[in-house]
Structure formats: C-alpha cells, structure tokens
Amino acid sequence: xxxxxxxxxxxxxxxxxxxxxxxxxxxxxxxxxxxxxxxxxxxxxxxxxxxxxxxxxxxxxxxxxxxxxxxxxxxxxxxxxxxxxxxxxxxxxxxxxxxxxxxxxxxxxxxxxxxxxxxxxxxxx
Numbered sequence: 464x465x466x467x468x469x470x471x472x473x474x475x476x477x478x479x480x481x482x483x484x485x486x487x488x489x490x491x492x493x494x495x496x497x498x499x500x501x502x503x504x505x506x507x508x509x510x511x512x513x514x515x516x517x518x519x520x521x522x523x524x525x526x527x528x529x530x531x532x533x534x535x536x537x538x539x540x541x542x543x544x545x546x547x548x549x550x551x552x553x554x555x556x557x558x559x560x561x562x563x564x565x566x567x568x569x570x571x572x573x574x575x576x577x578x579x580x581x582x583x584x585x586x587x588x
Contacts, residue, residue, distance in 0.1 A: 555573060
C-alpha cells in the first residue's frame, strides 16, 4: 500500500492508491445525490415533472405493462413516449405519440421478462 524506496516506505500511499481512496470517498456522494433527469412519474396523481415539462400526464401499470396518458395544454406540438423500468430486464419504451395543442394520447410498453414493472415515467421530445 505504501511505496517502497530502498526497502523502506516513505510514509505516503502511492499515487494510484491515493486516487483510489479519493474515488472511494466520493462514491457515497454519487450514490446519494439525486440526478437531474431521473424524475419518476409512477404516482398516478403526480402530473408535474419540473419547469420544462409541457405535458400533463398520469401513469399506471398492471405489473407487466406500464403506460402514460398525457394531455397537451400548451400551444405547441409535443411528442412523448412511455418509459418503463423493468426489474432484472432491459427497460421498455413505448411508441412516440405526437400531440397537437389540446389533444391527449396514450403510450405503453411491456416488460418482456424479469420481475415486471419497477416504475413508469414519460419522455417528452
């Protein structure tokens, strides 16, 4: 763990060891810090996604399929799709739905295996 010079340690960890210790110390912060863009809308009553969300959406699941029902209250055309996080299986994405101002639509995706739906959200684009 310590660098040796002529059979003795110099009392300081080697550069690689110091870098490893610094990364290990920062890991808990990375794990505990919420990331931008990971807003989940798995509560059907929650239809707010932050200041950039233009759609009003609700989400739901039956355990294997997740869906997003969205309305476009804005004055611009917006597309969205359902984003389904599947447990122990690759995530699933619904088809893109384009909403004119005042329209509403539905997008859904099904988990192909694993433990089923973990959460449901939507992506605007």
